Amino acid sequence: xxxxxxxxxxxxxxxxxxxxxxxxxxxxxxxxxxxxxxxxxxxxxxxxxxxxxxxxxxxxxxxxxxxxxxxxxxxxxxxxxxxxxxxxxxxxxxxxxxxxxxxxxxxxxxxxxxxxxxxxxxxxxxxxxxxxxxxxxxxxxxxxxxxxxxxxxxxxxxxxxxxxxxxxxxxxxxxxxxxxxxxxxxxxxxxxxxxxxxxxxxxxxxxxxxxxxxxxxxxxxxxxxxxxxxxxxxxxxxxxxxxxxxxxxxxxxxxxxxxxxx
Numbered sequence: 001x002x003x004x005x006x007x008x009x010x011x012x013x014x015x016x017x018x019x020x021x022x023x024x025x026x027x028x029x030x031x032x033x034x035x036x037x038x039x040x041x042x043x044x045x046x047x048x049x050x051x052x053x054x055x056x057x058x059x060x061x062x063x064x065x066x067x068x069x070x071x072x073x074x075x076x077x078x079x080x081x082x083x084x085x086x087x088x089x090x091x092x093x094x095x096x097x098x099x100x101x102x103x104x105x106x107x108x109x110x111x112x113x114x115x116x117x118x119x120x121x122x123x124x125x126x127x128x129x130x131x132x133x134x135x136x137x138x139x140x141x142x143x144x145x146x147x148x149x150x151x152x153x154x155x156x157x158x159x160x161x162x163x164x165x166x167x168x169x170x171x172x173x174x175x176x177x178x179x180x181x182x183x184x185x186x187x188x189x190x191x192x193x194x195x196x197x198x199x200x201x202x203x204x205x206x207x208x209x210x211x212x213x214x215x216x217x218x219x220x221x222x223x224x225x226x227x228x229x230x231x232x233x234x235x236x237x238x239x240x241x242x243x244x245x246x247x248x249x250x251x252x253x254x255x256x257x258x259x260x261x262x
Contacts, residue, residue, distance in 0.1 A: 035078075036104070038109035039102070039109070040106065040109045040110045040113060043109050050096065054093070058114075058117075059111065059117075060120065060163065061163025062166050063166055064093065064162075064163075065160055065161050066164075067115070068117040068119045068120070070115045072115075073259070074089055078108065081111060082104050085104050085107050086104050091180070091181045122164045123253065124250040124252055124254075125253060126253045126256075129249075136251075143156070149214050150210075151210065151212055156260055159258040159259050160260055162255075164253075168252045171248060171251065173238060174236040174237070175234045182198065183198070183230075184196065184198060184229075184235055185198075185207070185209060185229050186228040187207075187226070187227055188225040190225060192225070195209075195217070197211040198235075200216070205220060205221055205222070207227065212235065
């Protein structure tokens with residue numbers, strides 16, 4: 001005849017049922033939070049196929065910033081770097097949604113290795129370039145550390161976001177690389193007057209713009225005679241013939257020093 005289990009025996013069995021699952025929790029948690037393995041060689045191949053179009057084949061910079069720096073403004077540590085690669089930086093850098101965590105970690109490892117490469121020096125004299133910036137009236141459209149006008153792009157950290165070659169191209173050929181979210185529009189009002197500005201927002205019934213005086217304006221489309229979207233156009237003129245080669249070089253050097261720090 002089998003002896004029925006005692007109350008203490010039953011309690012012991014129930015205690016084990018509760019504790020065994022809990023023992024496994026730290027292991028499972030560690031698996032889900034562990035950093036994915038990286039492969040710098042794979043990261044290099046992915047970078048060349050998907051990132052080089054903006055950052056240059058060796059990370060020297062183009063439309064995107066030069067990556068030959070030990071610390072990146074938007075990615076001061078490994079976790080932030082992986083996050084930037086995966087999620088992007090609105091509105092300029094798209095997220096790499098198509099990459100797996102392992103691939104993101106691999107690209108991050110390769111980008112980090114670029115920080116050991118010396119940054120190529122920029123020709124020109126930044127001090128003379130700052131004088132050119134002020135003398136040519138650039139502050140009439142651009143703002144640096146709160147000084148100037150906000151009609152054109154903010155330049156406080158432009159040296160961290162753009163390579164010297166891209167900055168030079170933007171000065172002599174502004175329409176060569178228009179940002180994807182930038183759209184210049186021309187509105188003809190009911191009284192026949194014309195206003196140009198940068199589109200800020202638009203829906204089927206209205207449009208909001210920032211005009212050349214950096215004033216925000218909103219219009220109902222039904223009140224407009226005409227609405228033209230000047231795609232590929234920039235309100236900034238070319239300075240190719242306005243600046244001497246030395247002035248262009250110095251201005252590029254000055255802009256390259258603007259890294260967002262006072």
